[in-house]
Amino acid sequence: MKSLKELEEIKQRTLDSVNLRKSRTGTRIVVGMATCGIAAGARPVLLSFLEEVKKRNLGDVTVSQTGCIGVCRLEPMVEVYRPGEEKVTYVKMTADKVRRIVAEHIVNGHPVTEYTIGAAE
Amino acid sequence: MTSTEANNMEDISLHILDLAQNSIAAGASRIEISIQDIPEQDRLGIRIRDNGKGMDQDQVQKASDPFYTTRTTRKVGLGIPLFQASAEATGGHMEILSQKDAGTTVQAVFHSSHIDCLPIGRMEDTMAVLILCNPDVDFVYTHEFCGRQFLLDTCEIRRQLGEVSIADPDVIGWIKDTIRSGLEEIYGGV
Numbered sequence: 001m002k003s004l005k006e007l008e009e010i011k012q013r014t015l016d017s018v019n020l021r022k023s024r025t026g027t028r029i030v031v032g033m034a035t036c037g038i039a040a041g042a043r044p045v046l047l048s049f050l051e052e053v054k055k056r057n058l059g060d061v062t063v064s065q066t067g068c069i070g071v072c073r074l075e076p077m078v079e080v081y082r083p084g085e086e087k088v089t090y091v092k093m094t095a096d097k098v099r100r101i102v103a104e105h106i107v108n109g110h111p112v113t114e115y116t117i118g119a120a121e
Numbered sequence: 122m123t124s125t126e127a128n129n130m131e132d133i134s135l136h137i138l139d140l141a142q143n144s145i146a147a148g149a150s151r152i153e154i155s156i157q158d159i160p161e162q163d164r165l166g167i168r169i170r171d172n173g174k175g176m177d178q179d180q181v182q183k184a185s186d187p188f189y190t191t192r193t194t195r196k197v198g199l200g201i202p203l204f205q206a207s208a209e210a211t212g213g214h215m216e217i218l219s220q221k222d223a224g225t226t227v228q229a230v231f232h233s234s235h236i237d238c239l240p241i242g243r244m245e246d247t248m249a250v251l252i253l254c255n256p257d258v259d260f261v262y263t264h265e266f267c268g269r270q271f272l273l274d275t276c277e278i279r280r281q282l283g284e285v286s287i288a289d290p291d292v293i294g295w296i297k298d299t300i301r302s303g304l305e306e307i308y309g310g311v
């Protein structure tokens with residue numbers, strides 16, 4: 001692999017902030033990654049969340065996957081868990097919705113109600 | 122409507138992401154993803170091999186049945202039948218080799234000159250999602266084109282990283298860039 005040196009630099013940079021990321025008390029963003037989610041566009045949604053987390057340097061936010069959330073026609077679906085708050089489920093996700101959810105919900109704590117499963121049903 | 126029109130998987134990298142989820146659900150600790158792109162033989166070979174819990178003969182047969190699933194959240198398991206349909210739409214085929222408690226290999230041949238052959242798609246995105254969400258699984262991704270080969274082995278990356286997580290956003294960014302430039306290199310000049 002030709003850019004191992006670059007990886008070493010990332011490692012050194014990250015070591016400073018690594019304890020912050022290990023924190024389990026932070027916000028969790030969980031994307032449904034079953035066949036239904038993937039076919040509906042879950043991959044770019046998950047990667048957009050990661051991109052926003054990276055851009056804003058949100059050290060205590062983790063992005064992960066789960067299986068089928070159960071309402072395939074509303075995929076891609078995303079669940080947001082913030083400590084001490086009710087889980088919020090977003091449906092029919094797109095990369096544009098991701099940016100707004102990160103800005104309003106993840107950073108500022110106000111769920112984007114119009115994108116939630118409650119608004120869709 | 123033909124089977125390809127009903128199939129929402131837009132490219133092969135999405136099929137691979139989906140099939141690897143089966144390996145993860147089967148408890149695999151190592152998943153090998155291999156793409157062999159040999160245009161002069163009109164052959165695109167895809168293989169996903171895992172060391173998960175495997176299936177017996179009966180389960181292997183049922184796995185290609187669109188009305189079979191081990192899941193309880195939804196009654197229909199579509200990943201393997203969709204992959205099979207995509208391969209067969211090009212005149213190719215798919216097979217499942219599995220042994221209980223030893224692992225499963227799903228492999229397919231696509232005929233790449235066929236008009237219905239899906240593009241390979243963004244393998245860097247598929248690998249980024251798999252590694253980010255399954256940092257403890259070993260992924261070995263090999264991609265061959267015209268005798269040139271790209272290899273990504275997460276064991277090696279993890280060894281290099283030491284205590285830094287492979288799921289760190291900057292590391293995932295580096296993995297994506299490495300795959301993109303590695304594939305550009307083997308496909309270079311085409």
